[in-house]
Amino acid sequence: MPAKNIVGKKTRVLPGFHLTLGYTLLYLSLIVLIPLSAVVWKTTSLTWHEFWQVVTMPQALAAYRLSFGVSFLAALVNGIFGLIVAWVLVRYNFFGKRIVDALVDLPFALPTAVAGITLAYIYGPHGWIGGVLEPMGIKVANTRLGIFVALTFIGLPFIVRTVQPVIEDLDPELEEAAASMGATRWQTFWRVIFPVLSPALLTGFSLSFARALGEYGSVVFISSNIPMKTQILPLLIMSELDGFQIGKATALAVVMLVISFVLLLTINILQWWTSRHQQHN
């Protein structure tokens, strides 16, 4: 909570407002805003028709479908398992709990390239998991399933770390009241606990989804990157860049930026909703 200005806005006791705000705006403009606006500048060098042709070419449409579909599935799976992990970490005691808690952040801390080669290797034909699955006829590396595995890996902490504090703050009296009024544990969970958790769960889902949409490093190794089949949107942009098709890459980047901004807006609204929910309880 920002402290309310007791002294009044006219007299600032603390110094450095203009210096720090000025520096913040300057640095933000130089590093983020001006370079980002270059995307707009570059896009205006295309005609509307050219732009439309690039962003609706078959490869791009296939990439949107794949990116959205696999990111959605990965975020959904993370939503289910992330909720279980968060619940277990807050409510139960078991051996190695603190290590598991620390490990949850591994996908944040591990460089994406390392995650990428590791997942590609263990799910490959000679890897610990791929070596078991491939004889059973399940191919993971170089398929869409592999992309799903990579996106699930990087998205996990978002759900756990958004839901965990809300479970910690749950008022035990609510559950006690429900139990004393004769609700079964299952009813208490669905009718009392789950509605309180759902905004946080939705926020975590969106964060995980947004991260998965933009992911590059962990996917590039495990996916075979075949256009129309296993090429997600960031990889399509990368392949256009490698072919020095900067205009095309920029047009696709605009589509991605618009999606990112819409998601960012959604997440902000969800977080505002979550914090309001928490204040009410």
Place this chain on the structure above:
Amino acid sequence: MSAIHLPSRQGNSRHSTTEPAWVRRSLIAIALLFIGAFLVVPLASVFAQAFAKGAGYYWQAITEPLAVASIKLTLLTAAVAVPLNCVFGVAAAWAIAKFEFRGKSLLLTAIDLPFSISPVISGLIYVLVFGGQGWLGLYRDADHPWFPWFQTWLNDHDIKIIYAVPGIILATIFVTFPFVARELIPLMQAQGRSEEEAARVLGASGWQTFWRVTLPNIKWGLLYGIILCNARAMGEFGAVSVVSGHIRGETNTIPLHVEVLYDGYDFAGAFAVASVLTFLALVTLAVKTWVEHKNAALNAATENS
């Protein structure tokens, strides 16, 4: 990562309601299996593969000249990017947490932008500014350059930005931009400003107030922000890959070197170099856990006093 705040560790001890034992055990088993398959197996596999050809091969892989060059470049990149973003983070947190002004939430969103942008686009925007067909690059030989002094200066000193070290550093600064600020802003907002105001009223100068009052209060959050910023700076792959140009021994950072080795089917070598980054990630997690522990102890102490 932006929106995740450290969860406050205050588990409630009184459970008059809980699940039956078999449900508890199954849920713990599911959670451990999921964590095991998705996190522990990859982690163990990095080190297993790194030493697959023995310690001698491992040592050779991380000390050969190309590996050493990539390590040096990564250290240089982090050494520039982290302090710059650290100074920015402190300045931004001071302005946002200690003062009220219009457009604050817009500013907060703008600071978060690099987190919501794909790494590939983070690299692309610098190609669009400095690259051959870019904003500045286009006017290299034009009659009416937009930024004559800057472009002339770059040409005179033969400085390349894209496909060179400055581009790598810029892209890294971009992707690690919000880390320190995001840690400090909520922390300093929660601490309020009464302590600083008291110091000022008692006659301390602005700098004295910052060094003696604010900095001791935020040191753990600042340390955590720096650690996260550093981990991402050393590990960034996508954005750096776009602007690097992949010149071996010159513009390959550690993650790019790992890619080269992996694509060349030198798996033991790739995992050996990757294990260095994995070790860094584990240190980051350890520091995070330790800082959270410190903060929890600090909160408990202030609540009791």
